[in-house]
Amino acid sequence: MEYLISLYGQLPHNHTSTTAAASGGFLFPSPFLALDQISFSIQGALSLLCAVTWLCAAAGQDALSTAGPGPGPGPGAAQVAHDPIVWPPSELPYYGRSPPVYPSPPANGSSPLWAAAHARAHNLTAQLTLPELLNLTRGFPGPCVGNTGAVPRLSIPSLCFYDGPSGIRGQEFVSAFPAGIHVAATFDHDLLYRYGAALGAEFRGRGIHVALGPVAGPLGRVARGGRNWEGLSNDPYLAGQGLGAITRGMQDAGVIATPKHFLLNEQESRRRWEQGVGEAVSSNVDDRALHELYVFPFMNALREGAGAVMCSYQRANHSYACQNSKLLNGVLKTELGFEGFVVSDWDGQMSGVASANAGLDVVMPGAGFWGEKLGEAVRNGSVVEERVKDMATRVLAAWFLLRQDEGFPPTTIWPTDEPRGEELVDVQADHAELIHEIGAAGTVLVKNVNATLPFGKHTRFLCVYGYDAVVKAAPWDNPDRYSGGYDVNFGWNTFNGTMVTAGGSGGNTPGYVVSPFQALQERVARDKGILRWDFASENPTTRYANADACLVFINAYASESFDRPSLQDDPSDRLVLNVAAMCANTIVVVHSAGIRTVDAWVLHPNVTAVLFAGLPGQESGHSLVSLLYGEISPSGRLPYTVAKKEADYASLLNSSVSDTWFPDSDFAEGLYIDYRAFDRDGIEPRFEFGFGLSYTKFAYERLEVALVVTASESVGEYPDPSVAVIQGGHPELWDAVAVVKCTIVNTGDREGTEVAQLYVGVPGDDTPVRQLRGFRRTRLLGPGQTSELEFELTRRDLSVWDVVAQQWRLRRGEYRVWVGASSRDLRLNGTLVVS
Ligand code: BGC
Numbered sequence: 035m036e037y038l039i040s041l042y043g044q045l046p047h048n049h050t051s052t053t054a055a056a057s058g059g060f061l062f063p064s065p066f067l068a069l070d071q072i073s074f075s076i077q078g079a080l081s082l083l084c085a086v087t088w089l090c091a092a093a094g095q096d097a098l099s100t101a102g103p104g105p106g107p108g109p110g111a112a113q114v115a116h117d118p119i120v121w122p123p124s125e126l127p128y129y130g131r132s133p134p135v136y137p138s139p140p141a142n143g144s145s146p147l148w149a150a151a152h153a154r155a156h157n158l159t160a161q162l163t164l165p166e167l168l169n170l171t172r173g174f175p176g177p178c179v180g181n182t183g184a185v186p187r188l189s190i191p192s193l194c195f196y197d198g199p200s201g202i203r204g205q206e207f208v209s210a211f212p213a214g215i216h217v218a219a220t221f222d223h224d225l226l227y228r229y230g231a232a233l234g235a236e237f238r239g240r241g242i243h244v245a246l247g248p249v250a251g252p253l254g255r256v257a258r259g260g261r262n263w264e265g266l267s268n269d270p271y272l273a274g275q276g277l278g279a280i281t282r283g284m285q286d287a288g289v290i291a292t293p294k295h296f297l298l299n300e301q302e303s304r305r306r307w308e309q310g311v312g313e314a315v316s317s318n319v320d321d322r323a324l325h326e327l328y329v330f331p332f333m334n335a336l337r338e339g340a341g342a343v344m345c346s347y348q349r350a351n352h353s354y355a356c357q358n359s360k361l362l363n364g365v366l367k368t369e370l371g372f373e374g375f376v377v378s379d380w381d382g383q384m385s386g387v388a389s390a391n392a393g394l395d396v397v398m399p400g401a402g403f404w405g406e407k408l409g410e411a412v413r414n415g416s417v418v419e420e421r422v423k424d425m426a427t428r429v430l431a432a433w434f435l436l437r438q439d440e441g442f443p444p445t446t447i448w449p450t451d452e453p454r455g456e457e458l459v460d461v462q463a464d465h466a467e468l469i470h471e472i473g474a475a476g477t478v479l480v481k482n483v484n485a486t487l488p489f490g491k492h493t494r495f496l497c498v499y500g501y502d503a504v505v506k507a508a509p510w511d512n513p514d515r516y517s518g519g520y521d522v523n524f525g526w527n528t529f530n531g532t533m534v535t536a537g538g539s540g541g542n543t544p545g546y547v548v549s550p551f552q553a554l555q556e557r558v559a560r561d562k563g564i565l566r567w568d569f570a571s572e573n574p575t576t577r578y579a580n581a582d583a584c585l586v587f588i589n590a591y592a593s594e595s596f597d598r599p600s601l602q603d604d605p606s607d608r609l610v611l612n613v614a615a616m617c618a619n620t621i622v623v624v625h626s627a628g629i630r631t632v633d634a635w636v637l638h639p640n641v642t643a644v645l646f647a648g649l650p651g652q653e654s655g656h657s658l659v660s661l662l663y664g665e666i667s668p669s670g671r672l673p674y675t676v677a678k679k680e681a682d683y684a685s686l687l688n689s690s691v692s693d694t695w696f697p698d699s700d701f702a703e704g705l706y707i708d709y710r711a712f713d714r715d716g717i718e719p720r721f722e723f724g725f726g727l728s729y730t731k732f733a734y735e736r737l738e739v740a741l742v743v744t745a746s747e748s749v750g751e752y753p754d755p756s757v758a759v760i761q762g763g764h765p766e767l768w769d770a771v772a773v774v775k776c777t778i779v780n781t782g783d784r785e786g787t788e789v790a791q792l793y794v795g796v797p798g799d800d801t802p803v804r805q806l807r808g809f810r811r812t813r814l815l816g817p818g819q820t821s822e823l824e825f826e827l828t829r830r831d832l833s834v835w836d837v838v839a840q841q842w843r844l845r846r847g848e849y850r851v852w853v854g855a856s857s858r859d860l861r862l863n864g865t866l867v868v869s
Pocket of ligand 1: 539
């Protein structure tokens with residue numbers, strides 16, 4: 035069967051629109067079922083057709099621009115001049131690989147949380163004209179990163195969308211929080227929540243309706259992924275707990291959270307369509323890994339009431355994520371009952387009709403393929419008006435859900451290169467204290483021999499080395515973004531100056547940066563001690579024979595737009611080795627945007643302590659000094675595996691790079707990413723997932739594992755099909771099926787906080803050896819003090835995704851249960867039988 039394709043989507047043959055005809059719609063043999071997979075043909079064809087300028091204007095060429103608001107090129111991302119007139123290869127071989135799910139399910143407030151908001155929103159959309167509805171679904175120029183259209187006659191304001199996940203970027207008098215990966219390393223539900231609440235308060239204070247975060251996509255499948263640090267962890271459970279808690283915190287503060295990027299945006303390389311180069315990479319994943327790894331964290335955010343979700347740039351099983359009906363209509367809006375709105379990633383819309391019918395609700399930052407053209411599609415029947423009403427209703431429902439219709443602060447976003455002309459709105463409050471606390475709690479001590487740390491009162495003479503100890507002397511390359519302007523050195527591997535956040539739209543804009551050296555100065559001045567330094571040399575030669583310790587600061591940079599060239603760099607490794615060669619008490623501090631391999635020096639006998647200090651935000655130095663001097667005992671845990679060598683990540687070291695028009699990234703490893711792969715293959719990591727030392731010691735005692743009473747009477751294999759889905763998925767997925775208890779005792783001689791982790795081995799030979807399914811960070815325990823911990827295992831935590839039943843399935847059999855201090859330091863074990 036043949037269909038005529040319009041430039042903004044697909045129209046069945048008998049629905050030829052004037053636009054389709056005028057734009058030279060072209061014939062395409064297509065199974066009707068693969069509706070959402072069509073637009074890349076359209077893109078390819080456009081690169082040819084756009085030689086005719088009137089046609090490009092008609093097609094909404096702005097949506098095709100590859101020059102989005104991203105931070106610019108990275109290594110290997112150099113813009114090559116390509117001949118724009120390229121006839122793309124046939125897309126037919128890729129058809130049908132992402133199941134079609136139509137029509138798009140309208141939201142009606144069936145989740146109790148959403149009922150009132152949807153009732154009000156339905157009421158309001160009923161009063162809107164088609165042009166007004168259309169204006170709510172698209173972006174317009176304005177002060178924010180994205181601005182919807184207003185309907186003044188009904189007091190609907192333009193909604194302000196703004197980055198990013200770790201603070202308002204590009205503004206003054208806002209805070210620079212630790213990055214997602216850093217707060218995840220705290221393994222602390224309360225800190226994750228407070229992080230979200232403080233972020234939310236800043237966004238709301240500046241009149242930002244929609245905050246573009248938090249992030250769980252990328253999850254972190256690829257070790258060198260450029261944006262893994264914006265997310266929370268490559269473990270879906272940790273990422274999910276974090277995404278849920280941060281979402282709740284942000285929304286409790288009155289801001290619409292936008293968990294992103296949905297879904298499978300696991301690499302930066304070829305993340306987007308490029309004119310003359312080809313389509314975006316396609317993340318090809320099986321249904322089980324899709325659910326058990328990548329969808330999993332988003333479930334928590336939805337469960338907590340997320341008002342928006344951002345779809346991603348790349349293709350998923352060959353269909354662009356922002357028009358992928360399986361992901362949007364199917365997984366998000368049907369399976370998970372999402373009642374808020376889906377916003378495109380910036381310039382990530384690839385078609386008009388197809389994206390509308392596949393479940394996209396808002397296009398940003400401009401009209402993309404919508405605006406008046408979507409109106410035309412409604413008039414000619416390609417998109418039913420109810421779909422457009424549903425888009426607008428979802429937007430307004432989120433606005434009502436967060437009570438933004440009453441007393442919402444005016445939007446105060448200003449360019450930094452012009453006088454403000456208005457009264458300043460300072461939203462920092464006392465967030466510096468929380469940033470200090472999270473900065474310390476997310477720092478991971480991985481080596482500490484001879485009780486090097488904490489420093490005692492006799493440690494008064496310190497030498498400080500490395501480019502990462504201080505802020506760089508020159509101003510930021512991009513005055514709006516610390517680290518977003520690529521102040522890099524050493525071939526894009528490192529940041530020139532102390533690194534507190536990383537690059538791209540997920541970075542932030544600190545009012546000030548307390549560098550490690552500054553905080554050490556403050557402390558040493560108080561102690562009337564001695565500091566000596568060399569931030570410039572790779573091979574410092576001046577010896578200070580009386581120094582108590584040498585601190586070396588290095589970092590590992592990453593950014594949106596490119597994947598990391600390496601997990602280490604030679605100049606930094608040489609610097610550490612050179613310092614270690616002359617200093618018997620060398621302490622290495624690594625600020626890193628993700629995994630950093632350390633085998634070049636970590637076993638050196640003179641390297642006595644190593645801290646993974648992550649991306650701690652503006653209070654960096656204060657956080658670190660609190661740990662070095664023992665005011666706080668380290669309790670951060672690695673949210674990923676640090677391998678001995680890069681090759682140990684095997685096929686998951688690098689993103690998939692290919693020169694083809696339709697590049698593929700096959701997720702052939704299924705469930706086995708990071709520690710799941712290391713455990714299966716028996717690879718000894720340098721530092722395993724969940725690892726981190728303390729200044730004290732803890733014993734784990736008295737494990738109890740029990741089915742909860744209701745579950746022990748009847749625990750069905752599947753959730754009850756007669757119970758309706760609400761936002762977050764089938765409600766029974768969140769029921770507790772089992773409870774695990776244990777006791778933690780501080781057996782050392784200092785106070786400290788322990789992070790106990792619960793791992794589960796699900797029966798069957800097709801499941802990972804063990805998977806994180808619970809964690810608890812104890813309160814501060816003095817020597818001899820104990821803490822009783824309780825972990826709840828929900829139906830989802832124990833289930834596998836059954837691809838035949840298309841449902842989470844609680845297998846019958848014996849589940850193994852471990853509680854320990856890391857994924858390999860398992861102190862207690864038991865079993866749970868589900869029959
Ligand atoms: C990024 C998003 C970001 C948006 C707006 C895109 O390039 O992928 O994460 O929110 O830009 O700045």
